[in-house]
Amino acid sequence: MQILLVATYELGQQPGSIGSAAAHLRTFGHDVRALDVSVESWDESLVEWADEVAFSVPMHTASRLARELARGIDRPIKAFGLYAGQCSDFAEPVDWSAPVPDRDLLAPLDRYARLAIGGEERLVGSVSASHGCAHRCRHCPVPVVYDGRVVRVDEDAILADVAQLVGAGARHITFNDPDFLNAPPHSLRVVRRFHEQFPDLTFDCTVKVEHVLRHADVWPEFAAAGCVFVVSAFESVDDATLERLDKGHTADDAARAVAVLRAAGIDVRPSWLPFTPWTTRADLIALLDFVHAHDLVGSVDPVQYSVRLLLPRGSLLLDHPDMVPFVDSWDDERSTFLWAAADPEMDALQRRIAALVEIDDQPLSAYPRVRELVGAPPVDLAGVTTGRPRLTESWFCCAEPTERQLQLPRASARDASFESRC
Numbered sequence: 001m002q003i004l005l006v007a008t009y010e011l012g013q014q015p016g017s018i019g020s021a022a023a024h025l026r027t028f029g030h031d032v033r034a035l036d037v038s039v040e041s042w043d044e045s046l047v048e049w050a051d052e053v054a055f056s057v058p059m060h061t062a063s064r065l066a067r068e069l070a071r072g073i074d075r076p077i078k079a080f081g082l083y084a085g086q087c088s089d090f091a092e093p094v095d096w097s098a099p100v101p102d103r104d105l106l107a108p109l110d111r112y113a114r115l116a117i118g119g120e121e122r123l124v125g126s127v128s129a130s131h132g133c134a135h136r137c138r139h140c141p142v143p144v145v146y147d148g149r150v151v152r153v154d155e156d157a158i159l160a161d162v163a164q165l166v167g168a169g170a171r172h173i174t175f176n177d178p179d180f181l182n183a184p185p186h187s188l189r190v191v192r193r194f195h196e197q198f199p200d201l202t203f204d205c206t207v208k209v210e211h212v213l214r215h216a217d218v219w220p221e222f223a224a225a226g227c228v229f230v231v232s233a234f235e236s237v238d239d240a241t242l243e244r245l246d247k248g249h250t251a252d253d254a255a256r257a258v259a260v261l262r263a264a265g266i267d268v269r270p271s272w273l274p275f276t277p278w279t280t281r282a283d284l285i286a287l288l289d290f291v292h293a294h295d296l297v298g299s300v301d302p303v304q305y306s307v308r309l310l311l312p313r314g315s316l317l318l319d320h321p322d323m324v325p326f327v328d329s330w331d332d333e334r335s336t337f338l339w340a341a342a343d344p345e346m347d348a349l350q351r352r353i354a355a356l357v358e359i360d361d362q363p364l365s366a367y368p369r370v371r372e373l374v375g376a377p378p379v380d381l382a383g384v385t386t387g388r389p390r391l392t393e394s395w396f397c398c399a400e401p402t403e404r405q406l407q408l409p410r411a412s413a414r415d416a417s418f419e420s421r422c
Contacts, residue, residue, distance in 0.1 A: 001030050001031070001051045001052065002030070002031045002032075002033075002049055002050050002051045002052075003025055003030050003031070003032050003033075003050060003051065003052050003053075003054060004032075004033050004034070004035065004046050004047060004049070004050035004052070004053045004054070005018045005021055005022060005032060005033070005034045005035070005054050005056065005105075006018075006034075006035050006036075006037065006053060006054070006055050006056065006066070006069065007034070007035070007036040007037070007038065007055075007056045007062070008036075008037055008038065008055065008056070008057075008061075008062045008065035008066050008069065009038050009059075009061050009062045009065055009395075010038070010056070010058060010059075010062065010126075011059070011113070011176075011393055011395070011396075012038070012112055012113030012391065012392070012393025012395070013112055013113060013124070013126040013174065013176070013393075014036075014103070014106050014107065014109055014111075014112050014125065014126065015036055015056055015106065016101045016103070016126055016127065016128070016161070017056040017058055017080070017081055017097075017101075018034045018036065018056050018101075018105065018106060019034075019101025019102050019103045019105065019106055020096070020097045020098050020099075020100075020101040020102075021054065021056065021080055021096040021097065021098075022034060022101070022102040022105055023098035023100060023101055023102040024096045024097055024098040025096060026102065027098070032105065033046055033049065033050070033105065034105035034106060036106065036107055037065075037069070039107050039111040039112065040107055042069070047073055047074075047075060050075055051075065051076075052075055052076045052077070052078060053070075053073050053075050053076070053077050053078070054077070054078040054079065054080060054091075054094065054096070055069070055070070055077070055078070055079045055080075055087070055091060056079075056080060056081050057079050057080070057081045057082070057083040057084055057086070057087055058081040058082050058083065059081075059082065059083060059141075060083065060141070060310055060312075060335060060336075060400075061395070061400075062081070062083065063079075063083040063086055063087050063335050064333075064334070064335060064400075066079065066087065066090075066091070067087065067090055067332075067333070067335070070090045070091065076092070077090060077091040077092070078091055078092045078093070078094045079091035079092070079093055079094070080093070080094050080095060080096050080097075082141060082142065082145055083141065083312070083335070085144070085145065085313065085314075086141075086312050086313055086335050087335075089332050099153060099154050099157035100157045100160050100161050100164075101161060103164055103165070103168065108168065108169075109123040109124065109125060109165070109168050109169050109170055110123060110169065112124065112393075113391045113392045113393035114391070114392045115171070115172040115202065115204075115228075115389060115390075115391060115392075116389065116390050116391070116392055117172075117202070117228060117389040117390075118387075118389075119387075121392065122170075122171035122172045122202070123168075123169045123170050123171055123172070124170060124171075124172045124173070124174060124391065125162070125165030125166075125168070125170035125172075125173050125174070126173065126174040126175075126176045127158055127161045127162055127165070127173060127174075127175060127176070128153055128158075128175070128176055128177055129152070129153055129158055129175055129177050129180065129186065129187060129190050130150050130151060130152050130153060130177045130180075130182055130183055130186065130187075131146070131150070131151040131153070131177070131178075132145070132146030132148075132149045132150045132151050132178065132182075133146060133148070133150065133178040133179050133182055134148055134149075134150050134179070134182045134183075135148070135179070135182075135208065135210075135248065136148050136246065136316060137233075137245055137246055137247055137248075137316075138244070138245050138246045138315070138316040138317040138320060139235075139245050139273065139309055139310075139315070139316075139317055140178075140316075141310075141312045141315075142178045143316055144312055144313070144314035144315060144316070150182045150183055152183055152186050155186075155189060155190055155193060158190055158194075159190075159193055159194065159197060162194065162197075162198060162201075163197075166198060166201070170201075171200070171201060171202070172201065172202045172203065172204070172228075173194070173201055173202075173203045173204075174203070174204050174205075174391070175190075175203060175204070175205040175206070176206070177205065177206060178206065179206060179207055179208050179211060180205035180206055180207050181207050181208075181211040181215055181218075182211075184215055184218070188218065188221075191203075191221070191222060191225050191227075192225070194225065194226075195224075195225035195226060199226075201226055202226040202227070202228045203225075203226050203227055203228070204227065204228060204229045204230065204231065204389075204391075205227065205230060205231070206230070206231040206232070206233075207230050207231075207232055208232065208233065208247075208248065208249070209232055209233070209234065209247070209248075209249035209253050209254050209257045210247075210248040210249050210253070212230065212232060212257040212260055212261060212268075213249075213253060213256060213257055213260060216260050219260060219261060219263075219264035219266055220264045222264070222266065223264045223265045223266050227266050228266065228267065228389040229266060229267040229268065229269050229299075229388070229389050229390070230261055230266055230267075230268050230269070231268075231269050231270075231271060232254075232257060232268055232269070232270055232271070233247070233270075233271045233273075234254045234270040234271065234272060235247055235271070235272060235273040236251075236272070236273060236274070236276075236283065236287065237251040237254070237283070237286050237287050237290045238251070238278075238283045238286065239251055240278070241276055241278055241279075241283070244276075244278070244317075244320060244322055244323075245273070245317075246316075251290065254270070254290075255290075255294060258294050258296070267299060267388045267389055268296075268299065269299050269300070269301075269388075269390065270291075270296060270299070270300060270304070271304055271307075271396065272287065272300070272304040272305065272307060273307050273309060274287055274304075274305060274306070274307060274350075275306070275307065275308040275309060275341070275346065275347075275350045276309045276341075277309070277322075277323065277325075277326035277339055277340070277341050277342055278322070278341075278342060279341060279343075279346050280343065280346070281343075281345075281346070281349075281374060281375060284349075284374045284376070285374055285375070285376040287305075288305075288367075288370065288371050288374060288376050289376070289379075291367070292367075292379050292381075292384075295383075295384065295385050297363055297364065297367050297381065297384045298363050298364065298384055298385050298386050298387070298388050299363075299388050299390075300363060300367075301361065301363065301390075301394040301395075301396065302356075302357040302360060302361050302362070302363060302366035302367070302370065302394070303357050303361065303394060303395055303396050304396065305353055305357060305366075305370045306350060306353040306354040306356075306357050307396060308350050308354075308400065309339070310335075310336045311327065311336050311337035311339065312335065312336060312337075313330070313337075315337070318337065323339075326339045326340060326341070326342065327339050328340070334400075349373065349374065352373055353370055353373055353374075354400070356369055356370065356373065357370075361394045364381060364384065364386065367381070368381065
């Protein structure tokens, strides 16, 4: 069978999910081609060649963009990845994966996000050391699929994938596990072997606040092995909201996590969920003040100030008594259950902030403008630390796609929103 694999958006990363599906399908004798419309032009001739078209949908934005493209395809459509079950209205969910991706079908790494660090940019590759998550945060799409399970990737397979990425020019690796410390002994072994085999590589990973603190002893070793930053889902500085989300940490814990990581020489890049049904203006001001007080202005991509709660099918929040009064119907187009804020002004404010950060993705210029929109008093930014290590793609998996991204699938690669932001 001739199968076309399509990636729409994977956070500015080369889509290893496509390579993994290709490796799986090739073992069964299928003829596979691949297309990543975040960096390549849409090619109707590939659709005509294919018997089936399959979309990689590892996140919300990818599923939205896949749905846009699927409208013009007259072939059987499948979907694979975390959001495959959310795409059942237009695609058949499948589970195609192999431990070591076939990356020969993918666009080169220089078409994707880079690590900006110390005045230079490095090519980036991404790998997974595990799938799933041991935790069941109520707002997260991962428990909908994995229900608290963690599947470890074979260590030799991880290192083999890193080796082929290094051969392709990567000088930095993103471990894109939902939480890199879900299985600490496994992660430690991976990091030690990673550093032994590739001593000049740097890396980043994603870790819950709870795990940053519980495993505080690992960070000096991680730093010595090349860890330059950690993404951590702070979400909110309102403890009542954090309790509703079952995050397992408080605002004070988040502050401690910043201190722990920085003491080891590792930057922290928080992700936020500022807009929930319960959000007040005071909550937003407190979040912005927290960012300033902990010198995080330069470490927060502006899109984070606009993120609005998503409610996928099966969301653990849907039946929460504090959520039920606000939930409306399922929306296929937006891949979420609709909801309205307790304070309608917050919905309007979220739209204004989203419009702002779509055109201004520079932390130091966007931050004071967001403060002004929220009604927070101005603060002195003279002492803000700049130049912290970051990836050059600033959008986020749980942010709604921009209008420019929704047009991206049928745009030329040169007009892609990713390239215009890098």
